[in-house]
Amino acid sequence: MKKENKSKIIFIIIILILLIVLGVLGYFIYNVYVNNMVQKDYTELSSSVSQTYDVESDTEKNKAPKNPIDFKKLKKTNKEIFAWIKIPDTNINYPILQSQKADDYYLHRDIYGNNKYAGSLYIEYCNSTELTDRVTVVYGHNMQNGSMFANLHKFENPSFFKKHRYFYVYTPEKRLKYEVVSAHNYSTKHIMNSYNFAENKVFEDYLKFIQNPRSTVKNVRKKLDHKLSTEDRILTLSTCLNVGDGRYLLQGVLVKDEYTR
DSSP states (O other): OHHHHHHHHHHHHHHHHHHHHHHHHHHHHHHHHHHHHHHHHHHHHHHHHBOOOOGGGOOOTTSOOOOOBOHHHHHHHOTTEEEEEEOTTSSOEEEEEOOSSOTTTTSSBOTTSOBOTTOOEEOOTTSOTTOOSSEEEEEOOBOTTSOBTGGGGGGGSHHHHHHOOEEEEEOSSEEEEEEEEEEEEEOSOOHHHHOOTTSHHHHHHHHHHHHSOSOSSEEEOSSOSSOOOTTOOEEEEEEEOSSSSSEEEEEEEEEEEEEOO
16 A cells, blocks of 8 residues: 555656646747747848848948938837947847836837837936937847847957947937947946946046956957047946856947938
C-alpha cells in the first residue's frame, strides 16, 4: 500500500514538473510570437511613413536635407509621436513618444496604446519634445529578438563604435544630427531625477562623465567634432544590460540642427 502511494506521489510530481515546463515553454513561445509581431508592426509602419534613402549621403550643397518621415500620417496614428530616430546600420528606425498620462505609459504599450511587452521608445514628461534640454533621455527595451533598443549593444564592439560616428533624429520640421560621444554600462540610477542639469557645475560634471564613464564596459570617442561645453545638448539613449541589473547608455551630442524640406 505504501509503495502504491509513493508511486502515485512520484507520478503527480512528474506531471506537475511537466506542466510547469510546458507552461514556461508556452509563455516563451507566446512572447517570441508577440515580440516578432510587434517588430512586424513597426516595420510596416516604417514602410508606410518613411522614405528609404541613405541619410548620411543627404548633404547636397545649399539644400536643406529631406525629411523622409510623414509626420502628418504618424500624428493620425498617435498624436503623441513627436520624433523619429534612425541609427545607421542598426534596425533602430522608430518613432519616439511622450505620454501625457504617465511617464512610463509606453513602457509596455505600443504606439497604438495596446499592451505589448516590447513597448515603444519614449521620453519622460520632464523632458521637452523640442529636444532642447541639456540632457534628454530616450528609453527603449533591450528585446531578445533584436528590436527596440537592443541594437544599441552593437556599440559595445570597438570597431562598430569607431565606424558609426553619427545618428539622426527627425522632427516634423528638422533633422538633428548627433555625434556619438560614448557607449557604456551604467547603474540603475535615474538620470533625470538624480541630476539638476540647470546648474552649470552639475552639467559640466555630467559632460566629463560621459567622456570618461566609470565603467569597465565602455567605448569613448577620443576626438569629437568640438569640445563639449554647457552650450551643448546631450541625447542619452537608455536600455537594459544583456546580463544583470543596470542600464546600457549611448551618449550623443547635437552637432547639427537644421530645417528639412
